[in-house]
Amino acid sequence: MDILKIENVSKSYTGHVALNDVSLSVPEGCIYGLLGPNGAGKTTLIRIINHITAPDSGNVYFDGHILNAQDVYNIGYLPEERGLYKKMKVGEQAVFFARLKGLSKKEATQRLKEWFERFDILNWWDKKVEELSKGMAQKVQFIITVLHRPKLLIFDEPFSGFDPINANMLKEEILKLRDAGSTIIFSTHNMSSVEELCDHITLINKSRNILSGKIDDIRNSYSPNRYMLTFNGDVTVLQSALTDLVTYQIESVPQSSDVQMFVDLKENTSLRDVITIANEKVDIRGIVEVKPTINDIFIQAVNSSNQ
Amino acid sequence: MNSKIGIVIRREYLERVSKKSFIISTLLMPILMLAMMVAPALIVSMSTSDSKTIAVIDNSGFIGQHLKNGDEVNFVSVDIPLDSALARTDLDGILLIDGEILTKPSGVTLYSNGASSMSIEMNITSQIEKAIEAHRLKGYNIENLDKILNEVEATVSMQTFRSDQEEGSNASSSVLSYVIGMIMTLMLYMFLLLYGQMVMTSIIEEKNNRVLEIVVSSIKPSQLMMGKIIGIGLVAVTQILIWTVLISVVSGALLPVIIPAEVMSEVSAYNAGTINMATAVNDAEMIQAISIISNVGYVLGIFGFLLLFLIGGFLFYSSIYAAIGSAVDNIQDAGQFQSIVVFPIIIGLVLSMTVVNDPNSSLATIMSMIPFTAPMVMMARIPFGIATWEIILSLVLLYVSFIAMVWVAAKIYRVGIFMYGKKPTIKDLIRWINYK
Numbered sequence: 044m045d046i047l048k049i050e051n052v053s054k055s056y057t058g059h060v061a062l063n064d065v066s067l068s069v070p071e072g073c074i075y076g077l078l079g080p081n082g083a084g085k086t087t088l089i090r091i092i093n094h095i096t097a098p099d100s101g102n103v104y105f106d107g108h109i110l111n112a113q114d115v116y117n118i119g120y121l122p123e124e125r126g127l128y129k130k131m132k133v134g135e136q137a138v139f140f141a142r143l144k145g146l147s148k149k150e151a152t153q154r155l156k157e158w159f160e161r162f163d164i165l166n167w168w169d170k171k172v173e174e175l176s177k178g179m180a181q182k183v184q185f186i187i188t189v190l191h192r193p194k195l196l197i198f199d200e201p202f203s204g205f206d207p208i209n210a211n212m213l214k215e216e217i218l219k220l221r222d223a224g225s226t227i228i229f230s231t232h233n234m235s236s237v238e239e240l241c242d243h244i245t246l247i248n249k250s251r252n253i254l255s256g257k258i259d260d261i262r263n264s265y266s267p268n269r270y271m272l273t274f275n276g277d278v279t280v281l282q283s284a285l286t287d288l289v290t291y292q293i294e295s296v297p298q299s300s301d302v303q304m305f306v307d308l309k310e311n312t313s314l315r316d317v318i319t320i321a322n323e324k325v326d327i328r329g330i331v332e333v334k335p336t337i338n339d340i341f342i343q344a345v346n347s348s349n350q
Numbered sequence: 351m352n353s354k355i356g357i358v359i360r361r362e363y364l365e366r367v368s369k370k371s372f373i374i375s376t377l378l379m380p381i382l383m384l385a386m387m388v389a390p391a392l393i394v395s396m397s398t399s400d401s402k403t404i405a406v407i408d409n410s411g412f413i414g415q416h417l418k419n420g421d422e423v424n425f426v427s428v429d430i431p432l433d434s435a436l437a438r439t440d441l442d443g444i445l446l447i448d449g450e451i452l453t454k455p456s457g458v459t460l461y462s463n464g465a466s467s468m469s470i471e472m473n474i475t476s477q478i479e480k481a482i483e484a485h486r487l488k489g490y491n492i493e494n495l496d497k498i499l500n501e502v503e504a505t506v507s508m509q510t511f512r513s514d515q516e517e518g519s520n521a522s523s524s525v526l527s528y529v530i531g532m533i534m535t536l537m538l539y540m541f542l543l544l545y546g547q548m549v550m551t552s553i554i555e556e557k558n559n560r561v562l563e564i565v566v567s568s569i570k571p572s573q574l575m576m577g578k579i580i581g582i583g584l585v586a587v588t589q590i591l592i593w594t595v596l597i598s599v600v601s602g603a604l605l606p607v608i609i610p611a612e613v614m615s616e617v618s619a620y621n622a623g624t625i626n627m628a629t630a631v632n633d634a635e636m637i638q639a640i641s642i643i644s645n646v647g648y649v650l651g652i653f654g655f656l657l658l659f660l661i662g663g664f665l666f667y668s669s670i671y672a673a674i675g676s677a678v679d680n681i682q683d684a685g686q687f688q689s690i691v692v693f694p695i696i697i698g699l700v701l702s703m704t705v706v707n708d709p710n711s712s713l714a715t716i717m718s719m720i721p722f723t724a725p726m727v728m729m730a731r732i733p734f735g736i737a738t739w740e741i742i743l744s745l746v747l748l749y750v751s752f753i754a755m756v757w758v759a760a761k762i763y764r765v766g767i768f769m770y771g772k773k774p775t776i777k778d779l780i781r782w783i784n785y786k
Contacts, residue, residue, distance in 0.1 A: 056785075057781060090768075093566075093567045095566050095567060095571070112570070115567065115568055118567070120563075120564070120567040121564075122560070122563035122564060122567070124560040124563055125560055125561075125563055125564055126559035126560035126561040126563075126564075127559070127561055127564075128365075128556075128559070128561055129559065130365065131361075131365065139357065139361050140564065140565075140568065142357050143354055143357055143358075143565070143568035143569055144568050184564070187564070
């Protein structure tokens, strides 16, 4: 079941197309990475999902029905550019936002106290926001985003401004939310956190969806048949033996006489053939498949779609 | 959905009303206004205390004896040439009267040591005029001239009654209407600018703060804008209501204490209809004014209209302010757009100053119908008593244009709040209105 389905959505502003026929599906209960270079159209897409702006054409389905204004109660959004009312007290402000998301004052206060206790920030309740540091304000914003237990959470660069300890804590909270049944859309430029957290990704470039799918499938489909062969022996002998079967790249391993060779299998070559030949010429220390990082895929996909 | 606007209104309202600066200014303002009314009288009474000494060189030998010393000027007859009189520094001025003054009234010259005042000049010319007139009258050899002149002399004090109103006996005091009209207009002017700008700066702040991004994911931009306008509007209404109560208390309780007892007894006699202006001992205009001010019903009526025009004008202007606030990133950029608002408000204020001189001119009538100037011009006219249908028509036009203006403003706002960086032009704003 898809919690969110975007069908052929387009949106343009004067002289500028923000989204061009974008489609994607977000399965329920996953962490979905929404990636793309700056200005690709991610924010516009997120605003459409949040019912802030309407698409020029195309449909957005939420939980099986066409997205409507009531659905904002089931969506939580932590924007990249975020702030709070500076002069307002932390507790009062959190209650205000919770009430806008449909919670009663009593319920909001009770849930907020629980969260504040868990984050050990209960003594901030009566402080004004301007007294908080940036990281402290970020924590409050995170709580505000998730307080109404939305089915769909959208985090835009959630880790920016956090120190490693708090970033880790946040990561764990996000995973907990996923385990509790929320679906999470996660937009970031931090590719290592995408690899760590996301099950699915969509890559948007120049207002189009250029790559969409399960992260494992994508990594497998990108530059397949690349291996790293570690061996000890005469490099030139191996090179000349393999030259018809693979393209390669050689690196020496520091503080060791071992050599690492990255090999890309040519068409109609099997790994077995390569191992057989290599085994005759040198001492094989190990051989592993090399999957491209999301970072590599990102750069490769964006560059090829730009051409 | 509507409850969301309510939540925003509550936040905007409470945030401002609970501020110390609001409480202080609300309580201090009436005192300040009172001081402003008393100050001119105080300044006048203090400035007249030092009288000027003016030397008179009277070549006609006639005028000098007729110049009477007053509060502000002392005349000293001197018998020295002009040159040596001019050299004296102890004199504030030298009045040189030509020998042919009786036949040539322009032969008067005042040499002033320092700036001369208008009131001294008028004092001198009117005294000389009277002396010459009296001299000329004598030339006709009329019997018992002094007695006749005494009998003829009159000091006029006029009362005005409205003949076009049902309770035609209601006396209206033009001077008081003038003053009340001006005060109302100034208050509107102040409120529209102050609170309108409050809407604008608050939107700019939200935008700069990026808190907007979070808010609009829970509430429609148009709802947020309306909530803000209404919330801030309620703050203005609260302030006016507090002032109304304060002023009512002051006029009800303090006036009898401040004003001398014999004046008050005449006021109550006037109110009861037992005396008539012509027989009043004190100044008729003043008796009427006090009688009107101490009439609580009248004060409440005026404030009622003030409130209606204030709310209408505020809603109208603050939606423009909201659109401007959403379009720019900082106050500096707002300057150019602000003239769209400030200009008509100032026009309204300037017009009101002429309107109080002739409240029923066609200019006044037209301008009190155009929503941009209606609140100020109408409030200047109302104290003079104008037809109810005119007031209602003006209010209806104002509120209808407010709805149209909010519609336009919401369209600009919705786009503007997400525009950062480049300062938009008026053309951009118009294009935004047409966005889907």
